[in-house]
Amino acid sequence: MRRREAILSLLGATGLPRAAAAAQDLSPETVRQMMRTLAGLEPMPGEEAGVRAFLLSYRYPHPSDPGVEPASTFDPRPKR
Amino acid sequence: MSRELLLRPLRELSRLLERREISAEELARAAIERTEAIEKDLNSYITFLPERALEEARARDRERAQGEAKGPLHGIPVSLKDVFDTAGIASTAGARFLEGRIPRTDAEVTRRLSRAGAVLMGKSNLNKFAGGESGENPDYGDMKNPWNLNFSPSGSSGGSAAQVAAGMAALSMGSDNGGSVRNPACVCGAVGLKPTHGLVSTDGMFPRAYSVDHAGTLTRTAEDAAVALEALTDGDYTSALSRPVKGLKLGIARNVFRLGEPEVLRVFDSVVKKLSELGCEIVDVEVPTPEEMMPAMYTIFFCEWGVAHEPWMRSHPEEYDGGARAALLISAADYLKAQQQRRLFQNRYAQALAKVDLLVSPTYPIVRREHRRFPVVEGRRLTLDDALRYTMPYDLMGLPAISLTGGFAESDAPVGFQLASAAFQEAKVLQAAHAYQSATDWHERHPSI
Numbered sequence: 052m053r054r055r056e057a058i059l060s061l062l063g064a065t066g067l068p069r070a071a072a073a074a075q076d077l078s079p080e081t082v083r084q085m086m087r088t089l090a091g092l093e094p095m096p097g098e099e100a101g102v103r104a105f106l107l108s109y110r111y112p113h114p115s116d117p118g119v120e121p122a123s124t125f126d127p128r129p130k131r
Numbered sequence: 132m133s134r135e136l137l138l139r140p141l142r143e144l145s146r147l148l149e150r151r152e153i154s155a156e157e158l159a160r161a162a163i164e165r166t167e168a169i170e171k172d173l174n175s176y177i178t179f180l181p182e183r184a185l186e187e188a189r190a191r192d193r194e195r196a197q198g199e200a201k202g203p204l205h206g207i208p209v210s211l212k213d214v215f216d217t218a219g220i221a222s223t224a225g226a227r228f229l230e231g232r233i234p235r236t237d238a239e240v241t242r243r244l245s246r247a248g249a250v251l252m253g254k255s256n257l258n259k260f261a262g263g264e265s266g267e268n269p270d271y272g273d274m275k276n277p278w279n280l281n282f283s284p285s286g287s288s289g290g291s292a293a294q295v296a297a298g299m300a301a302l303s304m305g306s307d308n309g310g311s312v313r314n315p316a317c318v319c320g321a322v323g324l325k326p327t328h329g330l331v332s333t334d335g336m337f338p339r340a341y342s343v344d345h346a347g348t349l350t351r352t353a354e355d356a357a358v359a360l361e362a363l364t365d366g367d368y369t370s371a372l373s374r375p376v377k378g379l380k381l382g383i384a385r386n387v388f389r390l391g392e393p394e395v396l397r398v399f400d401s402v403v404k405k406l407s408e409l410g411c412e413i414v415d416v417e418v419p420t421p422e423e424m425m426p427a428m429y430t431i432f433f434c435e436w437g438v439a440h441e442p443w444m445r446s447h448p449e450e451y452d453g454g455a456r457a458a459l460l461i462s463a464a465d466y467l468k469a470q471q472q473r474r475l476f477q478n479r480y481a482q483a484l485a486k487v488d489l490l491v492s493p494t495y496p497i498v499r500r501e502h503r504r505f506p507v508v509e510g511r512r513l514t515l516d517d518a519l520r521y522t523m524p525y526d527l528m529g530l531p532a533i534s535l536t537g538g539f540a541e542s543d544a545p546v547g548f549q550l551a552s553a554a555f556q557e558a559k560v561l562q563a564a565h566a567y568q569s570a571t572d573w574h575e576r577h578p579s580i
Contacts, residue, residue, distance in 0.1 A: 085460060086456070086457075086460075089459070089460050090437075090456065090457070090459035090460050091459070092444060092445060092448070092456055092459065093448075095448045095449070095452075098448075098452075098454060098456070100454070101452065101453045101454025101455070101457070102454040102456070102457040102460070103454070104453075104454055105433075105453075105454040105455070105457035105458070105460075106457060106460065108429075109429050109430060109433055109457075109461065110465065111426055111427070111430040111461075111465035111466075111468055111469050112426055113426065113427075113468060113472060114468070115464075115467075115468050115471060116471050116472075116475070119471040119474050119475060120471075120474065121467045121468075121470030121471050121473075121474065122342075122470045122471070122473040122474040122477065123342065123467070123470045
């Protein structure tokens with residue numbers, strides 16, 4: 052799977068049920084490709100089911116609110 | 132030296148040291164003997180440092196003799212959850228494969244406690260990588276609750292809470308990114324303070340999730356928490372303790388409340404009654420529900436966790452089973468959308484806190500935490516989300532919150548409650564907690580171990 056296809060498979064929905072359905076459709080080989088291509092990690096044997104379950108549980112379900120600045124902050128003071 | 136002495140609040144031990152009625156060496160030796168007697172039951176330490184502690188205590192006594200005592204923590208036995216870097220001492224984050232990780236420098240918390248004259252007893256056991264509230268660790272073994280060894284001290288700072296409750300240390304530092312200081316404090320009968328995000332430095336603290344990580348204190352009283360926070364921040368938190376709480380407005384978010392075992396709810400009702408008797412005004416408020424907040428919390432949490440742990444996810448993949456490495460598949464867009472939502476939640480919390488001085492709630496919906504099993508409440512087995520529903524919001528919002536004992540379900544089962552405030556209002560949180568402890572004696576009960 053190419054990177055674009057992998058990303059599209061993750062962007063399948065704005066609501067959790069649709070995201071869950073998209074993740075459920077992922078074959079073990081697709082999951083392995085995603086781990087290699089998107090996470091940059093070599094898949095472990097048997098890891099696919101756990102990754103799919105994770106994606107089912109933790110895809111962020113809500114649409115963007117363009118008027119709201121995300122809460123992430125940057126502290127300009129250097130830290131070690 | 133008696134067990135009863137070791138169970139006295141930090142502030143009392145401090146006064147005994149100041150008056151030279153005991154020495155730091157005597158106190159450290161007593162804490163070592165107590166630890167050697169009960170540690171096999173509690174499994175609270177990953178690294179216990181008796182020889183180092185005695186050496187450090189003798190140095191503290193010499194400093195005091197030379198008129199160089201550094202303040203109320205001088206000579207006090209303390210422990211650190213094993214997420215705080217200690218120069219020259221293994222800092223494992225609860226993972227055995229990190230035993231060879233020996234930092235060259237101290238975490239800022241370690242440095243500040245050392246600068247304040249505290250005596251380090253050791254590095255406390257925790258849930259592996261500070262994840263979860265079960266008090267379990269597959270590498271170092273389950274931690275046990277000193278009130279009843281059949282149960283968990285909760286987590287992830289379970290070793291720290293057990294040590295403070297059992298008199299092995301007068302102060303222990305924990306970390307909190309979902310309730311990991313407050314939940315163990317709750318079931319161990321201790322006081323757990325999670326300050327405003329960033330108030331206590333997390334520099335040199337093993338990361339879990341950067342924007343929700345907090346360093347916090349476990350002590351036996353709110354006054355002790357105030358004393359510790361002063362050493363950790365240079366702020367003034369003890370002056371406010373004597374202020375009356377009459378007229379303080381306490382908010383109860385009834386749209387969130389009422390999940391818990393019956394004794395949790397009964398104790399909470401009695402706490403509200405007592406706070407009312409002290410002159411606090413009880414006001415109903417509305418805040419975002421945990422059900423609303425959890426998706427944003429988990430997206431932010433796992434994304435940051437994946438980034439923080441990527442090197443080890445790569446080098447030790449077997450340590451991250453169950454699909455945990457999928458954290459690195461969370462998209463930047465999802466992360467930022469969750470951060471947008473976080474901002475909206477912040478606004479709603481600000482609206483609620485504009486009406487009241489403090490929010491009050493139970494800390495933990497569970498009275499006795501079994502290892503590997505949640506209890507059934509109202510016909511449903513609780514989940515991790517349920518267990519964190521009262522504590523997690525203050526991590527995501529970065530607001531200060533404290534847990535203290537509000538009663539007992541049985542003679543061996545303390546039940547806590549939580550007070551929280553707007554950012555950087557720790558003095559107000561501590562003031563109310565101290566007033567409650569001054570009017571009750573729950574914190575004077577100790578486990579029989």
